[in-house]
Amino acid sequence: MIAPDTVRAPSPSTSFLREVIAAASTATRLQLCIQCGTCGGSCPSAADMDHTPRQLFAMVRAGMRDEVLRSNTPWMCLTCNLCVVRCPQEIRIPDVMAVLKSLADREGTTPGSAAPDFSRTFVSNIHRYGRSYEIGLVARHYLRHYPLRLPGMAPAGISMLAKGRMGFGIHRIRQIRELNAILDRASQLEARQ
């Protein structure tokens, strides 16, 4: 007598799902995803994503940590919240994407990409001045990632300067030291979690 063939799915590790949920606020509700695909169908940038949000969430559940953190999907999220208002489970999808971005950034799985670099430059300006510094941010970013777009953008950029919509002046907030103390304390608390 031959034993019947049994097909057993390898039980996926849920450790990555738990990691993502722990890093997100409880208001994010990722664990409630029912895989309906409304998010990807609504998403204006889905065409440029490696995986639709639904696929990505299935991959999170399947424990495909490396693949998820290498996917461009979180970085293509526009945070337009169209998926949020259509999601039958009211999952805060852009907030899940933000968590995945911060994990990928910490792991360094997005080398050379313009998106994380833009975020990092923006954040370092906040630490330095407490405000965004548009011209410094844009100039550095274009020189580094899009030098070929510069000639085409030059006339509009010069108009921005001429019309006073972009200035070289920097505004630094008075309590920049206190702000950095707050952000440092938040970093310590984050590391302890």
Add this chain to the structure above:
Amino acid sequence: MSHYLYYPGCSMDGSGKAYGQSLDVVCDRLGIDLEEIDDWNCCGAFEYFAISQPRAYALVGRNLALAQQQRDGSDTLVAPCSACFLNLAKTDYTLRSDPALAGTVNAALDAGGLHYDPGSVQVRHLLEVIVREIGIDAVEGAVTQPLHGLRVAPYLGCLVTRPDYDRHWSLREHPHEFDQLLSALGADVVDFPLRTDCCGGHMTQISPDTGLELIRRLVDAADRLQADLLVTVCPMCQMNVDLYQAEMNHRFGTSYHMPILFFTQLMGLAFGAEPKQVGIGSEIVSARYALNRRHVRPFEAVAEDEPATPRRSRRSQALPMPRMPEPDEHPEVRS
């Protein structure tokens, strides 16, 4: 005099300068008194949340804590920029619903001598305050020079009505309040189906293919509806459509000329302010031709402002938008 706490955001005296200038005029005419939060910091846009959640919430939390300290008569905090508004509203909502996170944020704020009690400040977008608290009737009452004949496409963008944590809006995809406000100014408001579509946000910086296509859809839809201009409530939407329109035209081989103004600029004009007072002329895609053509205000030097080919090129390689019915096809809907 209505008194509110005010969080201007970084673009109000930078790329969105015209928004700030025109807001001054609107506040003056409607008796709105905005008290700026002292020593506020950047809300982090979408960038800080991509690096760290607790730090991003603490960054925004500092502004909420400063607002709480400054409460005096009003606990409503008004933000004119949709991204700042979203971050402030999202942080308040998330701290209200996640006490553990609120504890972390307050422990961080303590390092700067601050504290925030979630829910102690009501975060509102400027548009919501004008529509709901000042009221469309009061706006209509202040109009001295109605914008008759000016065809405007109301472009709200995504973040004012979405996710709308506390359900302040009629609808989150096709709200009608902005249309009503612009109608009250006497403008001819087109039924703009993309009113809450995304302008691409920071995609023009990190993925131009994505960003320029989203800008093309907006401009193309407004052009097909024969709008004279787009009207926005957000400095980022304004900058994307205005500053990147030339690059978008170049990319798709089109020749659109679709100006985009802030709603406060049109309000100022309708209240009788001079175009310069409300920052008209600081846009890259000039609105002068459109305003002249509709006799909203006489400008000098009309001819040189007229775009060579105001309508869309037939050489466009891009996929067409689904066609909207012409206004007279369904007169019962709206003209």
